[in-house]
Amino acid sequence: MITIKPKNISIRKTTALYFYNYFSIGVDAKVAFDFHQTRQTSSLYMSNRLYNKLLYTFFGTRQAVISDCNGLQNQLELYLDGNKISNIPDIESIVIVNIPSWAAGVKLWKCNENSDLLSSQHIDDGKLETVGIYSSFHIAQLQIGLSEPYYIGQASEIKVK
Structure with missing residues (x-):
C-alpha cells in the first residue's frame, strides 16, 4: 500500500519517499522506465535531444500496440x-500531480478550464490532483491539446493498494 500526501509518500509505513511534482503508475511510468533502462546500456543512446525524443516516441508507440498496462x-x-x-473507466495510467505541469508541459488539471465541476489547482493548497490516462496514444493527444484526461478528483491523502 502506498499513501501519498502532498509532500511525502509512505510505503508500508516503513519507508518514506518524498515527491514534489507528480507520481504516476501505468503506461507513462513504463515508457519512462524503458527509456531509463536504455539510457543505462550506453551513453551513445543519449547523444542528442532529437534521438531521445525518438526513443520516447518508440517506447510510447510500442506501448500503444502492446498495452502492458491495460486494465x-x-x-x-x-x-x-x-x-x-x-467507477474508474478502462485506463492505463493514474497520475497524481502537485504542480500544474506534467509530461513536457501538459496542464492536466486545466485541460478543461471551462468546467465548473473542477476546483482550481494550487501548489500550496495541501491537495493533490488525480487523473487517469487511457493509453500512450492518449498521452500524445494530451500533449497537442486534442484530448482531456479522465478527472478522478482532488484529495489531501491518496492511498493506492
Missing part, C-alpha cells in the same frame, strides 16, 4: 481522502 483500474484500489474510488 490498470482492475489491478489496484484507489482511495481519495479515505473514500474508495470504484
Whole structure:
C-alpha cells in the first residue's frame, strides 16, 4: 500500500519517499522506465535531444500496440481522502500531480478550464490532483491539446493498494 500526501509518500509505513511534482503508475511510468533502462546500456543512446525524443516516441508507440498496462483500474484500489474510488473507466495510467505541469508541459488539471465541476489547482493548497490516462496514444493527444484526461478528483491523502 502506498499513501501519498502532498509532500511525502509512505510505503508500508516503513519507508518514506518524498515527491514534489507528480507520481504516476501505468503506461507513462513504463515508457519512462524503458527509456531509463536504455539510457543505462550506453551513453551513445543519449547523444542528442532529437534521438531521445525518438526513443520516447518508440517506447510510447510500442506501448500503444502492446498495452502492458491495460486494465490498470482492475489491478489496484484507489482511495481519495479515505473514500474508495470504484467507477474508474478502462485506463492505463493514474497520475497524481502537485504542480500544474506534467509530461513536457501538459496542464492536466486545466485541460478543461471551462468546467465548473473542477476546483482550481494550487501548489500550496495541501491537495493533490488525480487523473487517469487511457493509453500512450492518449498521452500524445494530451500533449497537442486534442484530448482531456479522465478527472478522478482532488484529495489531501491518496492511498493506492
